[in-house]
């Protein structure tokens with residue numbers, strides 16, 4: 001575990017938030033938060049000190065500048081400082097507030113009290129070092145798609161299943177487990193949550209406990225489609241996969257082994273300009289693209305097997 005961390009502070013135009021989050025995620029940052037500063041946004045992110053040299057931070061600054069100038073926006077200002085282990089966990093938490101997503105979800109940070117009354121499905125989260133606080137457009141698109149897909153399940157369906165035909169889902173690239181927990185709350189009988197990053201798997205385990213989801217209903221595992229092939233007893237009813245477009249395209253052929261003619265899937269992590277390449281790859285691998293939903297520069301493809 002790192003003893004010291006870089007705290008990065010990026011003051012930017014609000015329209016740049018998503019591309020900055022994505023850059024930071026790829027840079028290896030753990031935990032990002034955003035605060036409104038008048039007409040601007042202040043993005044904070046944290047990275048173990050040993051993972052980046054000053055030169056890397058300078059390069060990051062250049063990338064952020066280029067990303068902004070490419071879309072005709074003002075270059076953001078990046079500042080950094082070193083902070084201690086004890087401080088990093090608490091420093092970004094104070095900027096992360098409960099957030100409603102779609103018609104049915106409320107994301108509640110683990111350290112804040114639950115609302116006294118709500119008609120929403122509450123996902124309690126402490127993402128720790130994993131991606132998935134719910135404030136990224138791609139996560140929101142996936143939750144909204146799951147909501148739409150799974151609204152056919154009986155309204156009375158809750159954690160205690162009474163449903164005759166269980167819905168079994170895989171969350172590929174689970175991060176904090178936010179989509180897996182969302183799927184369980186919407187009525188999935190069982191969700192397999194896989195991620196190649198062991199810290200993400202650890203985070204999904206913790207969030208499973210935090211949301212009182214039983215180990216039978218949410219099964220986290222380190223790996224990708226390969227591990228799913230070993231874990232599942234029968235083909236999946238649904239897949240949700242929020243990873244980068246290139247990774248999705250690479251994983252598609254392997255997915256054929258875990259689906260059946262009625263399987264549906266939600267793919268996100270796709271920039272609008274990459275949507276055609278992903279849609280073509282999906283069709284080449286036996287999927288029918290039903291809808292494309294967009295938010296900011298990101299999109300989500302809702303697809304089905306037949």
Ligand SMILES: C[S@@+](CC[C@H](N)C(=O)[O-])C[C@H]1O[C@@H](n2cnc3c(N)ncnc32)[C@H](O)[C@@H]1O
Nearest residue numbers: 131132139173174175195196197200224242243
């Ligand atoms: C954008 S995050 C999504 C997290 C969460 N599902 C959400 O929607 O907020 C993508 C996750 O995919 C994981 N990942 C990257 N490549 C992967 C692969 N080939 N197989 C499985 N997971 C992968 C990363 O470690 C990361 O946690």
